[in-house]
Amino acid sequence: MIGVGKIKHYTNLLEKPLSRGRQEVSLSAFAFLFSELVQYNQTQVDNIAELERRLEDAGYAVGARVLELLCHREKVADSLEKGTEHEDEYMISEKELLVNRFISIPKDMGAFNCGAFVAGIVKGVLDSAGFPAVVTAHFVPMEGQQRPRTTILIKFAEEVLRREARLG
């Protein structure tokens, strides 16, 4: 699989020190890159659902790798809540998701949500950590705010819950 070959850890790569002086790049560099990613994918698909899927897949690949680097993250999401309806659902919500900040959705794309990319990252992280889940991104309109919050909904797989129950 192409993805596996790309970031395979050879010994010389592992020997490089993990923490470097440079930890950050400009936000706009990321914004430009992300917008190109979205635009490129737009040409490859016919509808919104497929576009979100592709973004989610891209995010998944990121998430699977970011788990190892997770300690560098400083920013914590606005809130983590447990869903009221189902035992296996959790939600992370964020007022202005990084990827949605610079993207405006044309009217004919209606429900499309670039948060799909972030949902993919979360799914990748959870999968690699051994917590398989279905992760989706949703817009939640808020009273008195122009832009809706974005919520990442995590629904854990059966086996995770069973394992949790066993561990007591």
Next chain:
Amino acid sequence: MAPLAPKTGDAVFASIDHVNAELFTLTYGAMVRQLLTDLEEVEEVNKQLDQMYVGYNIGVRLIDEFLAKSNVSRCVDFKETADVIAKVGFKMFLGVTASVTNWDAEGTSFSLVLEDNPLVDFVELPDTFQGLHYCNILSGVIRGALEMVCNVSMKTEVTWVRDMLHGDDAYELRVKLLKQIPEEYPYKDDE
């Protein structure tokens, strides 16, 4: 009113919002992977990274932000342009500085050398993809940005000379000025 002094690369970089470099690196990796899966041919991917859909597109938009944030005044000549790209441009967006070397006799072609490159952290090229210019997006960005500089549009050709992913000791891009086109105003004031 005196024009604002141009800011150094460090100053601009410090004043703007940042994002975790690893996120950036991994997102770029995801994009290259998608391109490889869709296009399959390494040459096609190289082209796409450089041209329309990626590098060039970013370059033409990036130049506006660059000029706005850095207060750089109009460059007198190509040499100055080269320095500004390396010291301010790269620093501002990628957080690293490049150096300018190997000017040719006419002063129309130079090399940009990068030792540190956030795009390629944790990346190694498998044997089947040795022809891939992983960072080709950079050549597109430079080309696009130089073409859109407002006073004088510069048509350039950007090629890779050294690539660390291919075993070299640094990244070296050769930028060659093909043509300079002063902007023509659509109307004349007094006629």
